Amino acid sequence: MGDDRITPVDLPEPRYEYGGDDHVFVELAEAMSFTANFKAMAITQQVAEREIDGVVENCPANASYMLRIDPDVAHPDTIIEELREIEAALDVENYEWETRVIDVPVLFEDPWTHETLMEFRDRHQDPDGTDLEYSAELNGFDSVEAFIDAFVAAPHMVTMVGFVPGLPWCFQMVPRERQLEVPKYVEPRTDTPSRAIGFGGAFSVIYPVQGAGGYQLYGRTPIEVLDVDQRLPDFEDSIVYPNPGDILNYRRIDREEYDEIREEVEAGSYEYTDEPVTFSTEEFFDAPDEYNQRLVEVIA
Amino acid sequence: MGEQVKSPMPGIFYRQSDPDEPPFVEEGDSVDAGDTIGLVEVMKNFHEITTENGGTVGEFHVENEAEVEADQTLLDIE
Amino acid sequence: MIRITDGGIASTVQDLGRFGNYHIGMPPSGAMDEYAHTVANYLVGNDEDAATIEMTYQGVTATFDEDAVVAITGADMSPTHNGDPIDTWTTVAVEAGDELELSFATEGARAYLAVAGGIDVPEVMGSRSTYTLVGIGGQDGRTLEDGDELAIGERTEDRRDLVGETVGDEYVPEYATEDxxxxxxxxxxxxxxxxxxxxxxxxxxxxxxxxxxxxxxxxxxxxxxxxxxxxxxxxxxxxxxxxxxxxxxxxxxxxxxxxxxxxxxxxxxxxxxxxxxxxxxxxxxxxxxxxxxxxxxxxxxxxxTARQERHDRLSEIRKEVELED
Known part of the structure; x- marks a missing residue:
């Protein structure tokens, strides 16, 4: 499995769409792929770097991106023209950006998400199992343990942040044939614990706050992705911790470690384990397993 | 003389505070001025509907969980 | 200071919104009806980005403990001043101890109460707008409640000269028919x-x-x-x-x-x-x-074009309000 490489996908021509008079939405592909997401990252990074007049919001998404613009400053067509220029000059298979590798401790099969998922069994495809049992079986694993092994075996890239403040959508950094895939609940739950680790489609998420949700529930992290009061030192500059392009390394922990970290988080003293790295799309596509190893070593 | 209790706003009319609770009032109950006779929900906010005068609860013009308009008569107080 | 004695159904402090954080999941918030919000501000001599109180379906009841110049625009909630009906889309003087009471909306869904100087809640990430989902902005990040006290912002000049200003009928939307x-x-x-x-x-x-x-x-x-x-x-x-x-x-x-x-x-x-x-x-x-x-x-x-026409209308209104006396 160490010999795998990821073949970049041929993307269609981007579709430039007006979102009313004050947004531009650009669909890079209908299907998720690293190529599409890296392109969204690269273009939005270039937009930020160029400080284009009239751009109010600059939002990469999984296989698309969106800008909010001030049409009193720049006509949407002027901005689209510049986006086309950026796109034409871009070599997404050989692109780098400065990002972070982040340690995300996770207590899998924790009591809180377990209680929630049991409560909503009637909304699930498999009323007799747990979400992990269902996901393991669907993806051809003999056991929940083996499924969790695969889930933590390679880091997950934050390909988009949104829906609500701080919610990261993450895509595991493995070749397509090793991507895990699970449908969402048949009918969404009305409740999910905060900091729950969920999985739906091909994306893992961390729920910032308690609320409704439809992703399969696997565990809970003791660390926050949203800190509105900015009590924790890592939230000094923003109430949200994860950013698009970050690399999350989910790490299996036991209850004892969960409680220790949680205590520090609640005391406002916990400091996140993260290190800056330069992410290279070329090196990643060439030898993802080896490259991932090197990436996560920086926080070992 | 009597009173027609109206909904001041559009929304969904509820005769009970919770599906498991009994209705606030039934036909024939006697009520005092200011008693709650139901709730109207709009935008996930519940607004209490109260009587202006006391009397006996007459006919309900709308059913539980019906959609109501602003100024629509909900029930009579006799 | 404005003391809220009845918060209505869903009233919040809003300005024009909070920008630059959509990519981390943060919507702009801000007034739902930017036109009504802006006209209310112009009527009391504020800039368009001053914070107003947005009221939904049912307005607030509030007492003022200082003299103030106010205007109510948007949905008609039959406002009264010490019990007497007052016009909407019109600048009104209130004195310390006075009460404003708004009822249920007869036409439209949202009304805006602007006060000269603006509602002075702390700015959060560059805006006073309330975003209730995560509880930021406005009054403690939530809808207004009985007992809330809202400070009025510093006024650079006395705007009682604007009292009685009103906008022409052609500038007042007909909410009942605009579908x-x-x-x-x-x-x-x-x-x-x-x-x-x-x-x-x-x-x-x-x-x-x-x-x-x-x-x-x-x-x-x-x-x-x-x-x-x-x-x-x-x-x-x-x-x-x-x-x-x-x-x-x-x-x-x-x-x-x-x-x-x-x-x-x-x-x-x-x-x-x-x-x-x-x-x-x-x-x-x-x-x-x-x-x-x-x-x-x-x-x-x-x-x-529609956006440009909106800008033109608003500058006409501002000019009209500021020029007459």
Whole structure:
């Protein structure tokens, strides 16, 4: 499995769409792929770097991106023209950006998400199992343990942040044939614990706050992705911790470690384990397993 | 003389505070001025509907969980 | 200081919104009807970005413990000043000890109370707008309640000269009849069947009771999707697309359409089929539950022209208010 490489996908021509008079939405592909997401990252990074007049919001998404613009400053067509220029000059298979590798401790099969998922069994495809049992079986694993092994075996890239403040959508950094895939609940739950680790489609998420949700529930992290009061030192500059392009390394922990970290988080003293790295799309596509190893070593 | 209790706003009319609770009032109950006779929900906010005068609860013009308009008569107080 | 003695149903402090954080999931918030909010500010001599109180369906009751100059615009909630009816879209003087009381909306859904100097709550991430989902901005990040005390911002000059100012009838919207909102179709509307695309623009939609600052859910004909093999990562339901950003004003179709408003969810996996143009979002925000709404497709140039006309109208109003005495 160490010999795998990821073949970049041929993307269609981007579709430039007006979102009313004050947004531009650009669909890079209908299907998720690293190529599409890296392109969204690269273009939005270039937009930020160029400080284009009239751009109010600059939002990469999984296989698309969106800008909010001030049409009193720049006509949407002027901005689209510049986006086309950026796109034409871009070599997404050989692109780098400065990002972070982040340690995300996770207590899998924790009591809180377990209680929630049991409560909503009637909304699930498999009323007799747990979400992990269902996901393991669907993806051809003999056991929940083996499924969790695969889930933590390679880091997950934050390909988009949104829906609500701080919610990261993450895509595991493995070749397509090793991507895990699970449908969402048949009918969404009305409740999910905060900091729950969920999985739906091909994306893992961390729920910032308690609320409704439809992703399969696997565990809970003791660390926050949203800190509105900015009590924790890592939230000094923003109430949200994860950013698009970050690399999350989910790490299996036991209850004892969960409680220790949680205590520090609640005391406002916990400091996140993260290190800056330069992410290279070329090196990643060439030898993802080896490259991932090197990436996560920086926080070992 | 009597009173027609109206909904001041559009929304969904509820005769009970919770599906498991009994209705606030039934036909024939006697009520005092200011008693709650139901709730109207709009935008996930519940607004209490109260009587202006006391009397006996007459006919309900709308059913539980019906959609109501602003100024629509909900029930009579006799 | 303004003391709230009845907060109404869902009243919040709002300015023009908070920008620069959509990419981390933070919607702009801000006044749902930017036009009414802006006119209220102009009537009391404020800039358009001063914070006002936005009231929904039922207004607040408030007492003032200092003299103030106020104006109420937007939905008609039959306001009274010490028990006497007062005009909306008009500048009014209140004295220390006076009470303003607003009732239920007879026309429109949202009213704006502006006060000379603006509502002075602390700015959070560059805005005073309330965003209740995470509890930031406004009064402790929540809707107003009985007992809240709101400071009035510093006034650079006495604006009692504006008392009695009013805007011409031609500048006052008729909320009861304005049922058409213009949209630019597109985004991922390729997911709809031709019939559903036609329905979107021809059918009568009605505002459901689930219509709030996050989104307006509309009732109407069933939406049908083009059949396809769902692309990788999109999810299994035909309404699902690979998660993408939602423009403010965009119409998403989990099944029944939802028009995303100022406290929008910023992205997700439902197909989006078009966007209500900026000047018509306020018109939708004034449609009451159960009222009808029609979507009228327009091109980008029409939307930009409408935006320019809105700017022109507002500068006319500002000029009129400031020039007369």
């Amino acid at each position: 058409t909102v213009r949209v630019i179709l597109g985004l991922t509307d390729y997911r709809l069947t031709e019939e559903s695309k036609a329905d979107l623009c021809e059918a009568e939609w009605t505002v459901s009771p689930e219509a709030d600052r996050v989104g307006y859910r509309l009732d109407g004909p069933d939406i049908e999707f083009e059949e396809r093999d769902q692309p990788f990562g999109a999810g299994t339901d035909p309404s699902n697309v690979v998660d993408l950003g939602y423009p403010v004003g965009s119409i998403q179709v989990p099944q029944k359409p939802i028009v995303l408003m100022q406290d929008a969810v910023t992205g997700g996996g439902y197909a989006t089929v078009g966007t209500v143009i900026s000047v018509d979002r306020g018109r939708l925000a004034q449609r009451q539950t159960h009222k009808s709404v029609y979507f009228e497709p327009v091109e980008i140039d029409d939307a930009l």
